[in-house]
Amino acid sequence: MTQRFALPREDREFTAVQDVSFDIGGGEFVSIVGPSGCGKSTLLGLIAGLVPISAGHISLDGQPVDGVNARLGFVFQRDALFPWKTVAQNVGLPLLFRGVDAASARPRVADWIARIGLTGFERYHPHQLSGGMRKRVALAMTMVYEPQIVLMDEPFGALDVQTRNLMENDLLEIWAQSRRTVVFVTHDLEEAIALSDRIVVMTASPGRVKAVYTISLPRPRSVTEIRFHPDFGRLYETIWKDLKDEVRVGYERSRQGLAG
Amino acid sequence: MLATSGVDKVSRAEVYLWRVVLLGAFLILWEAATRRGWVDPFFVSQPTVLAMQIADWIRTGFIFRHLVVTMQETIIGFLLGTLLGVAVGFLFAHWEKLARIFDPLMVALNAMPRVVLAPLFILWFGLGLLSKVVMVVSLVFFVVFFSTYTGIREVDRDLVNNARILGASPRHMIRHVLLPSALTWIFASLRTSVGFALIGAVVGEYLGSHEGMGYVISYAESMFNATGVLAGLLVLMAAVIAIDIGLQRLDARFSYWKPVPK
Numbered sequence: 001m002t003q004r005f006a007l008p009r010e011d012r013e014f015t016a017v018q019d020v021s022f023d024i025g026g027g028e029f030v031s032i033v034g035p036s037g038c039g040k041s042t043l044l045g046l047i048a049g050l051v052p053i054s055a056g057h058i059s060l061d062g063q064p065v066d067g068v069n070a071r072l073g074f075v076f077q078r079d080a081l082f083p084w085k086t087v088a089q090n091v092g093l094p095l096l097f098r099g100v101d102a103a104s105a106r107p108r109v110a111d112w113i114a115r116i117g118l119t120g121f122e123r124y125h126p127h128q129l130s131g132g133m134r135k136r137v138a139l140a141m142t143m144v145y146e147p148q149i150v151l152m153d154e155p156f157g158a159l160d161v162q163t164r165n166l167m168e169n170d171l172l173e174i175w176a177q178s179r180r181t182v183v184f185v186t187h188d189l190e191e192a193i194a195l196s197d198r199i200v201v202m203t204a205s206p207g208r209v210k211a212v213y214t215i216s217l218p219r220p221r222s223v224t225e226i227r228f229h230p231d232f233g234r235l236y237e238t239i240w241k242d243l244k245d246e247v248r249v250g251y252e253r254s255r256q257g258l259a260g
Numbered sequence: 261m262l263a264t265s266g267v268d269k270v271s272r273a274e275v276y277l278w279r280v281v282l283l284g285a286f287l288i289l290w291e292a293a294t295r296r297g298w299v300d301p302f303f304v305s306q307p308t309v310l311a312m313q314i315a316d317w318i319r320t321g322f323i324f325r326h327l328v329v330t331m332q333e334t335i336i337g338f339l340l341g342t343l344l345g346v347a348v349g350f351l352f353a354h355w356e357k358l359a360r361i362f363d364p365l366m367v368a369l370n371a372m373p374r375v376v377l378a379p380l381f382i383l384w385f386g387l388g389l390l391s392k393v394v395m396v397v398s399l400v401f402f403v404v405f406f407s408t409y410t411g412i413r414e415v416d417r418d419l420v421n422n423a424r425i426l427g428a429s430p431r432h433m434i435r436h437v438l439l440p441s442a443l444t445w446i447f448a449s450l451r452t453s454v455g456f457a458l459i460g461a462v463v464g465e466y467l468g469s470h471e472g473m474g475y476v477i478s479y480a481e482s483m484f485n486a487t488g489v490l491a492g493l494l495v496l497m498a499a500v501i502a503i504d505i506g507l508q509r510l511d512a513r514f515s516y517w518k519p520v521p522k
Contacts, residue, residue, distance in 0.1 A: 048425060050421050050424065050425070068424050068425055068427075070427055072425065073425065074421075074422065074425040076418050076421070076422060077418075078418055080416070080418040080419050080421070080422035082419065082436065082437070082440075084440040085436075093423075093426055093436065094426040094427055096432075097423075097426050097427035097429070097432050098427045141426070145426075145427070
């Protein structure tokens with residue numbers, strides 16, 4: 001697939017991603033890494049059906065992506081919580097949208113609030129929570145309707161390292177329990193290795209697939225401990241060799257103001 | 261009321277004390293100046309005379325009749341203007357084309373001084389309630405329209421995308437995302453639009469009416485009665501302060517989800 005955007009006020013187009021092609025198996029945890037501005041987020045937007053595709057096609061379970069898919073979840077980079085709704089209302093919102101009646105929604109919402117450890121905070125509003133708590137609410141909001149595919153766009157980027165590691169472990173645990181397909185975008189290679197089954201490395205803009213790596217580290221993993229596994233360093237070194245040139249190119253381009 | 265910064269460590273009681281002292285000094289000076297003949301009370305009236313005038317108005321119930329008329333025009337006009345402003349704001353934010361076609365018209369209409377239009381409104385809609393309501397609507401509409409329009413245009417894109425992913429229908433989107441987002445902007449402009457509403461009603465009455473606070477002031481003016489004019493203004497001022505306090509309470513109730521105001 002290829003994605004081009006018209007540049008406003010300029011008589012040309014900007015190609016965000018070009019000739020990108022890969023398959024993701026059901027229940028797989030795949031990370032997409034690449035330098036900033038390489039079109040990682042664009043890719044997720046395309047898979048989610050938020051943006052119409054310029055050329056090529058994407059299919060989910062053999063069905064071409066045509067608009068937003070109801071079996072899909074998306075955790076945004078910024079926690080896109082509804083500030084005027086409480087924690088419980090936020091988590092329950094997708095169920096409300098999907099026409100689940102209040103009586104059967106309530107226990108599901110309560111269950112997810114308990115799983116993210118926010119019992120007692122049901123009536124709080126997002127601005128009263130810490131960054132980590134908000135992220136957990138965003139995660140519960142996505143998981144509560146049990147999407148088969150979960151797209152995550154640098155979800156933990158804004159968190160401090162400790163909170164981040166805790167959240168990554170929580171994510172792995174949730175994933176292990178439900179085995180949903182996860183497509184995880186990040187610029188942090190360590191995070192990608194610790195979490196994924198496979199890693200797709202993208203080139204600098206316009207983003208193409210540079211390489212795909214299979215991560216066969218043992219599961220269940222703890223993100224804090226898997227780093228000490230002998231294979232971890234070797235994998236990191238190999239993938240980083242691929243990535244670092246792209247990062248440099250991406251950086252040079254962004255300095256010239258060309259990257260999106 | 262002005263926002264007091266945290267740096268300022270003056271105690272509340274002290275602030276109130278100073279206010280009372282300054283106001284008292286001003287009133288005493290005013291009274292003394294008129295009694296000693298430094299200034300002619302014919303032009304500036306006198307605090308004691310003003311107080312007696314207002315007391316008299318309250319005792320006879322004269323002022324309430326006129327205040328009720330003004331409030332009626334203000335409230336009806338305000339509600340209509342707000343409703344219209346929200347509706348058109350929504351429509352324009354939804355249909356980009358509409359907004360682009362009508363943009364110059366809206367700007368032109370808003371630039372027109374409504375006070376000058378008031379005589380026309382009176383000519384078209386008579387001396388009664390209707391012309392004042394139209395006047396109020398013409399002022400309130402634009403304030404609400406522009407804030408609704410901006411509120412919806414400025415809605416967080418991530419939030420809209422998230423709602424789409426979570427399965428929101430267009431109706432859900434309006435009810436759970438667009439309207440709450442626009443409401444914060446509408447509320448932010450509420451005190452402005454209420455102020456405009458009252459001004460609209462009073463100016464309308466002032467220019468042509470047989471009742472209402474604007475009429476009371478205009479009548480007193482035509483009799484060269486400075487006391488009547490000033491007393492009418494004082495009553496209006498009290499009404500505005502009362503409304504403003506009410507609005508602040510309302511705003512605090514509706515913006516519970518916002519972080520502590522700056």
